[in-house]
Amino acid sequence: MRLALCSTLIFMKARAVVLAIAAVLLVAACTDEAGSVPKVEKDELIRQADAVCKTADADLTSTISAAQGSGSPTVDQVRDVLVTKILPRLDQELGDLKDLGEPKTSRKDWDELVKAVDAALTKLKLEAEADPVKALTDVKTLFADADAKAQAFGLKECGKR
Numbered sequence: 001m002r003l004a005l006c007s008t009l010i011f012m013k014a015r016a017v018v019l020a021i022a023a024v025l026l027v028a029a030c031t032d033e034a035g036s037v038p039k040v041e042k043d044e045l046i047r048q049a050d051a052v053c054k055t056a057d058a059d060l061t062s063t064i065s066a067a068q069g070s071g072s073p074t075v076d077q078v079r080d081v082l083v084t085k086i087l088p089r090l091d092q093e094l095g096d097l098k099d100l101g102e103p104k105t106s107r108k109d110w111d112e113l114v115k116a117v118d119a120a121l122t123k124l125k126l127e128a129e130a131d132p133v134k135a136l137t138d139v140k141t142l143f144a145d146a147d148a149k150a151q152a153f154g155l156k157e158c159g160k161r
Contacts, residue, residue: 037101037102038100038101038102039101039102039103039104040100040101040102040103040104041103041104042103042104042105042106042154043154045100045101045102045103045110046153046154046155046156048100049097049100049155049157049158050155050156050157050158051157052093052096052097052100052158053093053097053150053155053157053158053159053160054157056089056090056092056093056096057157057160059089060086060089060090063081063085063086063089064081064086067081067085075132075133078132078133078136079128079132082128082132082135082136083128083132086136087121087124087125087128090121090124091121094114094117094118094121097114097117097158098114106153109149109152109153110153112149113146113149113150113153116145116146116149117143117146117150119145119146120142120143120145120146123142124138124139124142124143127142139161140161143161146159147159147160147161
């Protein structure tokens, strides 16, 4: 009888420890990490975002000019430049925009803008797999929503595709 009682107590303690650990993990998983994201004034965010976009546009223009060289590139050359240079640079641009933080005001508009850029980039990647030449010609269409959101937010350099 005593052994059964001890076993029951040990089981209950073990169960309590497991539940406590699960609760801590659940709280950690559900914690809003937005508190660690810097909050910046909207005009400062616009200034920084436009600088990010201006640098990215210059890099992309240089990459495309170098890829065109003299003559028409082959489909394989277009795919190579798109996959190894253009898409990674667009990924970096999106990451740089996210790293700027959030505006103290207009957070919803900023979040929608970042999501639109992310969605457009995802579509571009999918299209690049199927037809890289078409993907490059569709960039303006793919990013139309993101560009409109950028301009509505007040950005001048971002949204000029």
